[in-house]
Amino acid sequence: MSTRAIIAVEKDGQPWQGVYHHYDGYPSWLGREIYNAIQTDAEMNDISMREATYRFVMKTITAHKGGWAVLHERCFCHDADNTVRHEPDMCLTRATADPLHHEFVYVLDPEKLTMTVLASYYSNSKSEYDYFTGAVIPMKQDENPPWDYIEDNIRREAEQRSEA
Ligand SMILES: [Zn+2]
Numbered sequence: 001m002s003t004r005a006i007i008a009v010e011k012d013g014q015p016w017q018g019v020y021h022h023y024d025g026y027p028s029w030l031g032r033e034i035y036n037a038i039q040t041d042a043e044m045n046d047i048s049m050r051e052a053t054y055r056f057v058m059k060t061i062t063a064h065k066g067g068w069a070v071l072h073e074r075c076f077c078h079d080a081d082n083t084v085r086h087e088p089d090m091c092l093t094r095a096t097a098d099p100l101h102h103e104f105v106y107v108l109d110p111e112k113l114t115m116t117v118l119a120s121y122y123s124n125s126k127s128e129y130d131y132f133t134g135a136v137i138p139m140k141q142d143e144n145p146p147w148d149y150i151e152d153n154i155r156r157e158a159e160q161r162s163e164a
Pocket of ligand 1: 063064065066067075076077078
């Protein structure tokens with residue numbers, strides 16, 4: 001089943017912008033995948049987490065504006081042999097993202113070295129879907145965030161907020 005998400009970057013106090021991600025967008029898969037990719041790059045190439053985060057943004061968001069079906073496996077803008085396909089860009093901002101469809105947003109801040117997980121919930125008072133900050137995860141090389149625990153907490157909070 002698809003859990004649609006957005007992989008985004010936020011810098012210098014500017015609003016986040018990112019690309020679409022189609023499958024398995026929940027924290028225990030996509031959050032972990034993003035974090036591990038940055039951590040592995042930092043370790044393998046002996047660079048800082050900051051530099052690895054910038055590289056991830058270049059390789060994953062800037063270079064694949066068509067978005068991803070599955071991160072690191074299949075994007076919408078390139079064929080398997082890496083030729084460019086002429087698909088429309090799927091760049092998203094808070095103004096164009098729809099929390100009904102894009103259930104999670106992973107916002108990387110390479111300067112603050114954080115990954116903020118935004119999650120959608122139904123706001124009864126506004127009668128529409130909105131995002132709340134589900135988690136702010138520090139990007140540290142020697143740390144493995146407890147993804148299953150983080151995801152449980154976010155889902156619980158989304159339910160509580162929807163009932164409020
Ligand atoms: Zn691509």
